[in-house]
Amino acid sequence: DIQMTQSPSSLSASVGDRITITCRASQSVTTYLNWFQQKPGRAPNLLIYAASSLQSGVPSRFSGSGSGTDFTLTISSLQPEDFATYYCQQTYKTPQTFGLGTTVDIK
Amino acid sequence: QVQLQESGPGLVKPSGTLSLICDVSGDSISGSSWWSWVRQPPGKGLEWIGEIYHSGNTNYNPSLKNRVTMSVDKSNNQVSLKLTSVTAADTAVYYCARVARSGAYYGMDVWGQGTTVTVSS
Numbered sequence: 525d526i527q528m529t530q531s532p533s534s535l536s537a538s539v540g541d542r543i544t545i546t547c548r549a550s551q552s553v554t555t556y557l558n559w560f561q562q563k564p565g566r567a568p569n570l571l572i573y574a575a576s577s578l579q580s581g582v583p584s585r586f587s588g589s590g591s592g593t594d595f596t597l598t599i600s601s602l603q604p605e606d607f608a609t610y611y612c613q614q615t616y617k618t619p620q621t622f623g624l625g626t627t628v629d630i631k
Numbered sequence: 632q633v634q635l636q637e638s639g640p641g642l643v644k645p646s647g648t649l650s651l652i653c654d655v656s657g658d659s660i661s662g663s664s665w666w667s668w669v670r671q672p673p674g675k676g677l678e679w680i681g682e683i684y685h686s687g688n689t690n691y692n693p694s695l696k697n698r699v700t701m702s703v704d705k706s707n708n709q710v711s712l713k714l715t716s717v718t719a720a721d722t723a724v725y726y727c728a729r730v731a732r733s734g735a736y737y738g739m740d741v742w743g744q745g746t747t748v749t750v751s752s
Contacts, residue, residue, distance in 0.1 A: 560739075568669075570740045611676065618690050619681075619693060622679070
């Protein structure tokens, strides 16, 4: 299975901060990489697909980049509703696998 | 809009079979989308269980070996999940999700609210 490693596992930030979350795959997944946001007690929400394509309805402060094994999710100006856990997912090979998540909380 | 709703027993005995249904509204399961199941143990991350197309084609997570079966019910616009020989490790919130495609890429763009299944005697 392709292992997805996210860093950091958690981070504290303030409203208005720019934050970056990293996801590294154990082998190349080209650009078959998605990012999800999950809030407590809620289902995940697709933010980014194909490494850098913004899902419809997702604010433009979210962006993704990378290819091969190294990817990043950036939130340009953190908003109160962005405090959540973020997961990367590869869909390059079966089984699809997720990172363990990065929790963003309020500093 | 598209809505998914999971349902099924919240408690399953060890060695028993977990059976869940996902009701789909606002979209036809006979369309171009695949339909997937994902689970999340308490306090842990997400695990992809597998996916199914309306033709019956499936892709499963090998970690679940031969315990998982997915099926579609076109007349009721439902997708179902069965997981046999369950243990406490199968305790989780189970989600169904639509797999949307954009060219060669795809992602789970609509999710159900999830249903909690506990394996316990």
